[in-house]
Amino acid sequence: MTEKEAILARHSVRQYKDIPIDEDKCRELNELIGKCNSESGLNIQLVLDDEGCFDTLFAHYGKFTNAKNYVALVGKKSVENLDELCGYYGQKIVLAAQMMGLNTCWVAGSYSKGKCKATVLPDEKIVCVISIGYGETQGHERRSKPMEKLCNVAQQDMPAWFKDGMEAAMKAPTAINQQRFFVTLDGENVTIKAKFAAMAKIDLGIVKYNFEAASGKKVL
Numbered sequence: 001m002t003e004k005e006a007i008l009a010r011h012s013v014r015q016y017k018d019i020p021i022d023e024d025k026c027r028e029l030n031e032l033i034g035k036c037n038s039e040s041g042l043n044i045q046l047v048l049d050d051e052g053c054f055d056t057l058f059a060h061y062g063k064f065t066n067a068k069n070y071v072a073l074v075g076k077k078s079v080e081n082l083d084e085l086c087g088y089y090g091q092k093i094v095l096a097a098q099m100m101g102l103n104t105c106w107v108a109g110s111y112s113k114g115k116c117k118a119t120v121l122p123d124e125k126i127v128c129v130i131s132i133g134y135g136e137t138q139g140h141e142r143r144s145k146p147m148e149k150l151c152n153v154a155q156q157d158m159p160a161w162f163k164d165g166m167e168a169a170m171k172a173p174t175a176i177n178q179q180r181f182f183v184t185l186d187g188e189n190v191t192i193k194a195k196f197a198a199m200a201k202i203d204l205g206i207v208k209y210n211f212e213a214a215s216g217k218k219v220l
Contacts, residue, residue: 001098001099002099003095003099003213003214004164004168004213004214006095006096006098006099007095007168007171007210007213007214008171009098009138010094010095010098010103010104010139010171011138011139011140011141011142012104012105012106012139012142012173013103013104013105013131013135013136013137013138013139014063014064014065014067014105014131015063015064015065015066015135015136015137016065016066016067016068016069016103016131016133016134016135016136017066017133017134017135017136018066019133019134020048020049020069021048021069021102021132021133021134025100025101025102026046026048028096028100029046029071029093029096029097029100029132030046032092032093032096033045033046033071033093036089036092036093039089040075040085040088040089041075041076041079041085042073042074042075042085042086042089043074043075043076043119043120043121043124044071044072044073044074044086044089044090044093045071045072045074045118045119046069046070046071046072046132047069047070047071047072047116047117047118048068048069049068049069050068050069050070050115050116050117051068052112052115052116052117053067053070053111053112053115053116053117053129054067054068054070054107054110054111054112054131055112055115056110056111056112056115064105064107064110064131065136066133067105067131067133068133069131069132069133070107070111070129070130070131070132071090071093071129071130071132072116072118072126072129073086073089073090073126073127073128073129073130074118074119074120074124074125074126074127075124075125075127076123076124077123077124077125078123081201082125082127083127083199083201083202083204083205084201084202084204084205084208085205086127086128086202086205087201087202087203087204087205087206087207087208087209088205088206088208088209089205089209090106090128090130090202090205090206091172091205091206091209091210092209093130094106094130095209095213097132101134102132102133102134102135103132103133103134103135103138103139104130104131104132105130105131106128106130106173106175106202106206107128107129107130107131108128108175108198108199108202111129113126116129127202128199128202142177143177144170144171144179145170145179147166147167147170150166150169150170150179150181150182150183151166151182151183151184151185152182152183152184152185153185158185161215161216161217162185162190162215162217164214164215165183165190165210165211165212165214165215165217166183166211167214168210168211168213168214168215169181169183169192169207169210169211169214171210172203172206172207172209172210173203173206174199174203174206174207175197175198175199175200175202175203176198178197178198178200178203179203180194180195180196180197180200180203181193181194181195181200181203181204181207182195183211188217189220190211190215190217190219190220191219191220192204192207192208192211192219
């Protein structure tokens with residue numbers, strides 16, 4: 001499976017089988033996380049077999065089951081674009097997990113920061129977590145806004161690479177499926193801006209990663 005295929009195949013999953021993640025997959029995830037941390041300056045961590053993190057009223061309301069494994073997105077409070085960085089590198093890990101046969105769900109509120117077993121230094125904070133494991137299902141397709149409402153280019157005028165990027169951006173998970181972003185094409189240059197909304201900066205990072213992975217173009 002390629003990243004493009006993973007973008008199409010991946011859907012949010014909250015119910016997991018009660019089995020541990022294969023050791024080889026854990027090792028591969030940790031290697032990728034190490035590379036992401038070196039590149040970004042973040043302190044992303046894979047936490048396994050932690051039953052407390054999702055033992056909250058909101059998690060039960062959100063129908064999480066057997067969510068014992070997660071990726072904690074941690075970084076320094078002083079980093080100006082911390083939320084966006086966590087979204088960008090978190091999505092890189094999410095797609096890699098999908099390619100390994102694992103399922104994931106971005107979680108911003110339905111977990112307990114106090115019970116989370118990730119190591120967080122005094123000058124750091126947890127931005128959010130990503131539950132990970134073998135899903136009971138592969139999740140479900142969700143509705144998207146029309147492409148023309150999310151960018152400044154009519155579909156008939158789009159270069160093929162831009163259309164590929166937009167289709168991937170539309171598949172990006174966003175908080176409560178709000179899709180509060182806008183993509184602008186100016187010549188060969190692409191910019192993506194977040195509109196005001198809850199978790200919009202995390203979503204922006206996720207959308208940017210999807211667009212770049214599918215289009216092969218770097219977003220400014």
